[in-house]
Amino acid sequence: MKYETIIIGGGLSGLLSGIALARAGRKVAIISAGQSALHFSSGSFELIDSEDNPLAAIAQMPSTHPYQTIGLDAVKRYAEAVPALFAEAGVEVSGSVEKNHYRITPIGMAKSAWLTLGDYATLDNATTLPWRKVAIVNFDGYLDFYPKFLDNFFAKRGVDTVHHTLTLAEFEHLRESATEMRATNIARIMTGDLLSKIATELRGRIGDAEVVFMPAVFGMFDAEAVSALRSQVRVPLYFIPTMPASVPGVRTQIQLKNYFQKLGGVYLLGDNVCGGEIRDNKLISVRTANHGDMEFHADNFILASGSFFSHGLIASQEHIYEPIFGLDIVADQARSEWYNQDLYAHQPYMGYGVVTDERLRCRLAGKTVENLYAAGSVLANQNPIAEGTGGGVAITTALFVADQIINA
Ligand SMILES: Cc1cc2nc3c(=O)[nH]c(=O)nc-3n(C[C@H](O)[C@H](O)[C@H](O)COP(=O)(O)OP(=O)(O)OC[C@H]3O[C@@H](n4cnc5c(N)ncnc54)[C@H](O)[C@@H]3O)c2cc1C
Incomplete structure (x- = not known):
């Protein structure tokens, strides 16, 4: 050849x-x-x-x-x-060669970066944030995402957090085994009606939070699931990297x-x-x-x-x-x-x-x-x-x- x-x-x-x-x-x-x-x-x-x-x-x-x-x-x-x-x-x-921005790591640190995928929030500096109250939302039984670390991250910067856990019937078969409840397996089922259901839950729960953070388990093959969910939630929605495998990376x-x-x-x-x-x-x-x-x-x-x-x-x-x-x-x-x-x-x-x-x-x-x-x-x-x-x-x-x- x-x-x-x-x-x-x-x-x-x-x-x-x-x-x-x-x-x-x-x-x-x-x-x-x-x-x-x-x-x-x-x-x-x-x-x-x-x-x-x-x-x-x-x-x-x-x-x-x-x-x-x-x-x-x-x-x-x-x-x-x-x-x-x-x-x-x-x-x-997003990002520029002229100046680094900061990203939020899974363990609640601000780390400098050049370019960041559209899924994630980018910060101008490591110490002050543009929000006063944020919602952190996880899925019942999902262990590769650490809201407590994020709590510390936001608390240190004077931002209040509220937590929500979504329990979804669609996750039942994943929840049967801890090894199945992984980011890439979850991302595979995050389509159509399930996204709308999650959006409805979010709209009902987030109250006066200015922004929502969720684990990055959306959009395995393209970014459609990310845009679809964002378009149905009335406040900005960002994702936080999970333990590997990385859905946005894949x-x-x-x-x-x-x-x-x-x-x-x-x-x-x-x-x-x-x-x-x-x-x-x-x-x-x-x-x-x-x-x-x-x-x-x-x-x-x-x-x-x-x-x-x-x-x-x-x-x-x-x-x-x-x-x-x-x-x-x-x-x-x-x-x-x-x-x-x-x-x-x-x-x-x-x-x-x-x-x-x-x-x-x-x-x-x-x-x-x-x-x-x-x-x-x-x-x-x-x-x-x-x-x-x-x-x-x-x-x-x-x-x-x-x-x-x-x-x-
Ligand atoms: C776990 C991990 C996480 C990282 N995360 C980040 C990050 O978040 N941000 C960042 O800026 N940098 C990160 N880095 C640094 C990373 O090295 C670079 O960002 C970049 O992705 C490396 O790309 P690469 O193509 O050089 O190598 P790799 O991504 O390692 O790709 C090498 C490829 O070559 C293939 N290969 C190897 N040998 C053979 C062979 N004999 N025949 C055929 N194929 C072969 C492998 O299967 C693999 O697919 C990370 C590095 C590691 C190891």
Whole structure:
């Protein structure tokens, strides 16, 4: 099988580089093993955790950081293009490159963010809120949502809360087992009449609350359930992230995948790229677990296989490696150097990943593989948790490598 570009990994990075290439008329295939970090997403994308201008903070990052590799101008250009690109795929976000906003976490903290999905409330600052009284509404038996933490969040900011629990007959079969009462299972039944019933309950109960917060269990495949419910409630309705899986995150994955396919891209889900042939510093083809001896050929390849979480990197007892090609990586040799005993301290393993040149092309045994690019969390020298850069690196490097291929 022959494509112009083959992308290994269909998470945020793989999908966005695929969309950019397909939009430019390229014949692209994404081969993806399975779930991505989006399935566990907070619903917000982080560019960098900074009180000040995010771009000014990015300018201060170490020269090895992926943002510095692609350059500040590129980060700005790609980051500014994202809301419109997402909108084409039906993903509504708010936020700006110029200034972070805040979002409310499931455990009642205010955390800074660059872009936030339309499901969630965004706050201008972490300390003052625009409401005096809010209603927090949960479903009977749903345990992955924590109203008590939210109570604390609002109380600290001088906002009164009222609580309501909805008991719905439609949930009976889910309530029989605690493992069934999960966000994604609930989201599947949140349609039509049930939404109207919930809206009627909300209208009857919320009294003088200015805004309603509910668990984010609406709209698995598109945002229709969210809009339908909102249109039937007379006050603003926002959602709070639940414990994973993240319904809005899964939806974003589905919407980006659908858009990629609409643009003509081929998405092969549930297959694992397990090796490839590299000749004269060029990747000729890759093999997959499902297709046995059949090779996938392409002019260019993008490695968007994620970090340890998605098996883009593997840690064995003895060493850390990139499992498909055995690419050059940044990683400490001694296991004792991989992590810090203090859970809250900087964790060295977070910065491990593949080494690239300035065009984000991978290296093997010290030599650049001329047509193999890397994007997203598989890249070395970033620390998404400490820096708050996860989504931003995934998105901007994905668009950067797509441009490298388009403009080559
Ligand atoms: C649990 C979790 C939650 C996060 N939440 C947020 C958040 O809320 N906001 C934020 O800004 N950042 C978040 N991050 C940071 C996150 O890394 C980035 O935001 C981003 O989603 C990473 O995208 P990615 O495409 O690089 O990797 P991933 O999302 O990890 O996707 C990699 C994909 O590659 C596939 N794959 C791996 N190996 C192979 C193979 N051999 N063959 C085929 N396919 C393969 C995997 O199955 C997976 O689908 C989170 C990270 C994690 C781990």
